[in-house]
Amino acid sequence: MGTMERAIETVGLVKTFGETRAVDGVDLSVPAGTVYGVLGPNGAGKTTAVRILATLLRPDGGEARIFGHDVVREADVVRAKVSLTGQYASVDEDLTGVENLVLLGRLVGHRKRAARSRADELLTAFGLTEAADRQVKKYSGGMRRRLDIAASILNTPELLFLDEPTTGLDPRSRNQVWDIVRAVVAYGTTVLLTTQYLDEADRLAGRIAVIDHGKVIAEGTPGALKSSIGAGTVHVRLREAHQRGEAAEILGAALAATVLPDADPLALTVRIGGGSERGAAEHASRALAELAAAGIVVDDFSLGQPSLDEVFLALTAKGAGS
Known part of the structure; x- marks a missing residue:
């Protein structure tokens, strides 16, 4: 099949609920063997799109294929290839961890042994061996999520849908779930991860689609999405708050860019437009020299690639404005 095999291909996917177009013409192309992130706020249409791909909802328009199979016409073939956490992994609270997995294993056709x-x-x-004989209702949130994922890969699926797998988990449990996602991909499974957390998409996904109001408003690698809104972000912290206005003017002029005041009265953030990161560094050092020449003391300075948070805010503002 080669590396170009597509785990998911959708063209103009639409799903309406009454007046609401929950999914409004979504095109996705997900290479097999990768983690693909679908990022967006609550109600953006992420879960609806996943439910169509997992054959739980019929689309009202457009088409979707999983490994080349149409989700409507070949739903049975698709179901055999995919698994969805939180939906199929209907874990029984009263059974123990091991009883749940054995039961689900028997349901998917494994013999007892x-x-x-x-x-x-x-x-x-x-990492659930010690909890194997405990009832699931006594599990912590993180343990429960790990059991859900274990249940969904009993039959190593070709495609695993993880719909917001770490929502509501503490940092330690989130990290454990991330490790499992990496392990699942190393096993050869493709993962479609929906999330509201930018850092999660950044750490796990090779490519990301940003969805807002049922539409894909941007798509690409995390690095490409970051550089799409500018070459870099300069953060400056001044010694004297009263000099912030003057500093903002000097930086704005020197960098030909918009200066964003921070909540911190001593801090300023400047987003440098197009161009390379190296060019951004040269501009930034020139701007610092101009601040020094004006007698403005800078206590702290950093130049970084924009964060995914900044990308997201820039994209959704653009989406809202259009």
Whole structure:
């Protein structure tokens, strides 16, 4: 098949609920064997799109293929290839971790002994061996999420949908879920990850689609999305708050860019437009020299690539304005 095989291909996907177009002409192309991030605020249409791809909802327009199979006409073939956390992994609260996995293993067609050894293998891989004989209702949020993911890869799926897998988890549990996502991909599974967390998409995904109001408003690698809104961001912290106005004028003129005042009365942020990161560094050092010449003391200075948060704000502002 080569590296160019597409795990997901959608063209003009539409889903309406009454007056609301939850998914409004979404085009996606997801290479097999990768983590693909779908990023957007609550209500952006991420979950609806995932439910169409997992054959749980029929689209009202457009088409979607999973490994070349149409999600409507070949729904059975598609279901055999995909798994969706939180939806199919209907874990029973009253059973123990191991009982759940053995039961689900039997349901997907493993014989008793094979179901038991697969359950043990997954419990070990997901760090749940000690909790194996405890009822799931006594599990923490992070343990529960890990069991959900274990349940959804009992039959190593070709495509795993992770719909906001770390919402509401503490940082330690989030990191554990991230490690599992990496392990699942190393196994050869393609992962479609929907999330509201920019750092999550940044760490895990090779490519990201940003969705707002049912539309894809940007798509690319995390690096390309960051450089799309400018070559860099300069953060400056002054010693004297009363000099902030003058500093903003000097920086704005020197960098030919907009200066954003921070909540901190001593700080300023300047987004440098197009051009390379190296060019951005040269401009920034010139601007610093001009501040010094004007007698403005800078206590702290940094030049960085824009964060995904800044990209997201810039994109959604653009989307809202159009």
